[in-house]
Amino acid sequence: MAIVETSVMIKLALFTLAMFSLPILTYFLTVDRFFDGNASYAAGLAAVVANIVLFSYIIVAALEDPIPEEKPKEE
């Protein structure tokens, strides 16, 4: 029996990927297209995206229903 459910593992893996890739991708994709080379705005947006990932993780974790524990059978 798995100690941690598969759905939890998938959520963790997705958030890990999002945390690694989204901020730096946001920086490199927006620095030339949206901000005309002004790197500070692109870096600020990358920080905002990182915080969005963080807060969505907190919300997903807070809304997760706790798994009901198996009650030990009493004699």
Added chain:
Amino acid sequence: MDPTVYCPTWAPFFGFAGVFAAMAFSSLGAAYGTARSGIGIAGIGPFRPELVMKSLIPVVMSGIIAVYGLVVAVLIIGQMSPSSGYSLYTGFVSLAAGLSVGMGGLAAGYAVGVVGDYCVRAYAQENRIFVIMVLILIFAEVLGLYGLIVALILNTKSDNTICE
């Protein structure tokens, strides 16, 4: 304004030192935060494994601190080039930016680690600690955010036109 005085050849040293400071110190903070809260999570793991997602919030926050350092490092690297002029002023600005985000990240990572360790252990025993834990962690996290904001504001002041 003599370019050889204001744009010496050793000016990029300070820019690269800023890159180092941004990445290394924020990584130190994130490492301490991850490790210290990992101790707490390993402590409650055998008893309450269903709390794993909520218990990982300090680890995620430590990761964000390292992302702040990464973003500033990439920002500073983007300004460096061997062919265009690089003023000593921009070098100092980059060093200040790297140090501010790095040391802010070090402080934030330390706080997140200690708070994460003890709060995760308390959360395993009392569910209502969760909101308090998140609040304290957010206050610890914004220390790194302030360092990032100062680094970004500093970076807008970099100026190499004196080297033309």
